[in-house]
Amino acid sequence: MRGKTAEDLRLLELLDPVAEAAGYEIVRLRLMGGEHVRRLQIMAERAVDGDMNVEDCARLSRAISEVLDAADPIAGEYTLEVSSPGVDRPLTRLKDFETFEGYEARVELDRLAEGRKRFKGLLAGIDGDQVAIDLEGEEETALIPFAWISDAKLVLTDELLKRGAEIRAARVQSDQPTSE
Structure with a gap:
């Protein structure tokens, strides 16, 4: 990807x-x-x-x-x-799905799974070489083989924007000279 x-x-x-x-x-x-x-x-x-x-x-x-x-x-x-990949970044590596656990994402597959190719839900980490995602309206966490994913991206949400703002604030804070 x-x-x-x-x-x-x-x-x-x-x-x-x-x-x-x-x-x-x-x-x-x-x-x-x-x-x-x-x-x-x-x-x-x-x-x-x-x-x-x-x-x-x-x-x-x-x-x-x-x-x-x-x-x-x-x-x-x-x-x-x-x-930069930006706030609503593409998810291209298996580790991205773990890093952004708890955030909403759109995932597109290169094949049909349960009658569809597009999924949206909260990332729930990884399990081996599979992406775990809590899909809207589903009780159980879905596991999708990473190899089947053709495109994935974070969804721009308030939580994601807040995370981005916190990262920028931390960067600005660390760039400030200390007065000693």
């Missing part, structure tokens, strides 16, 4: 080590557009705390640009865009 196409996956193989060496994790990579105008969109976060600010985006963009310029893996011109 971090990459959709074979080209995306090749780019991830090239760029994952670059991001990791710089202290980041690539959450999602998409090479979009036609033959002439393309955009390489990379959503990333700091490995230590999951945060990603403007300085982090610039730092990772410079590191990735160096490797892309040297390896030249993309034919033609393209624009590189490095960003």
Whole structure:
């Protein structure tokens, strides 16, 4: 899910080590557009705390640009865009479903399960390689194989916005000089 196409996956193989060496994790990579105008969109976060600010985006963009310029893996011109996954972020790795346990998500499968492909509910963590989700109107927690998930995203809720505000406030607080 971090990459959709074979080209995306090749780019991830090239760029994952670059991001990791710089202290980041690539959450999602998409090479979009036609033959002439393309955009390489990379959503990333700091490995230590999951945060990603403007300085982090610039730092990772410079590191990735160096490797892309040297390896030249993309034919033609393209624009590189490095960003934070945002508050209502995509869930692309198994660990994301554990990290955001208790928050509402939309999940889309690559096949039918119980007659449907789309599900919405509260994330209930993981169980091995399965995602646990408390679906609306269901008594029992559903287990969905991670391999079946084609797309997943957090739903923008008051609780999620509050979490984002708390993280930003903590970042601002830690950036403040201490008076001693």
